[in-house]
Amino acid sequence: QVQLVESGGGLVQSGGSLRLSCAASGFTFSRYQMSWVRQAPGKGLEWVSSIFSDGRNTEYADSVKGRFTISRDNAKNTLYLQMNSLKSEDTAVYYCARGWGRGDYRGQGTQVTVSS
Numbered sequence: 001q002v003q004l005v006e007s008g009g010g011l012v013q014s015g016g017s018l019r020l021s022c023a024a025s026g027f028t029f030s031r032y033q034m035s036w037v038r039q040a041p042g043k044g045l046e047w048v049s050s051i052f053s054d055g056r057n058t059e060y061a062d063s064v065k066g067r068f069t070i071s072r073d074n075a076k077n078t079l080y081l082q083m084n085s086l087k088s089e090d091t092a093v094y095y096c097a098r099g100w101g102r103g104d105y106r107g108q109g110t111q112v113t114v115s116s
Contacts, residue, residue: 002026002105004096009110016086020110022079022096030054030074033100036081038092039109046092049081050100064090088116 008020020036035050049060049070058070069082079096091114097103 002098004098004105004107006094006096006107006110009094009112011113011115012086014086014088014114014116016114017082017084018086018112020081020083020094020096020112022081022107024077024079024096024098027098029072029077032098034070034072034079035097035099035101035103036070036079036094037097037102037106038090038094038112040089040092043092045095045102047101048094051079083112086112086114088114090114 003025005023012018031053033053036048037045038048039045048064051058051070051072055072067085071080093109093111095106095109098105
């Protein structure tokens with residue numbers, strides 16, 4: 001079955017950096033576009049970024065453009081999100097998703113908390 005396991009979240013000060021990872025299994029990772037989405041406290045799910053199956057094309061929400069970088073290692077079945085210049089409004093549970101946008105499967109999420 002499809003499994004997506006996120007890791008790398010934590011507490012960081014404003015302006016800091018974190019790198020999230022998502023280990024995928026149960027499907028042919030290299031054939032799928034992948035995404036990151038997030039959910040802030042009391043808010044709905046927000047798309048953050050997506051990447052093509054070969055990693056050549058990426059898209060970002062305006063709110064994170066220039067600060068976040070999505071990447072993947074198809075040999076390791078792993079998706080990444082490098083987050084720099086973090087702001088308090090980036091505080092959320094971050095999920096990796098199979099597919100473009102919100103995807104059809106999501107992991108359990110990893111909490112990112114940015115203190116100001």
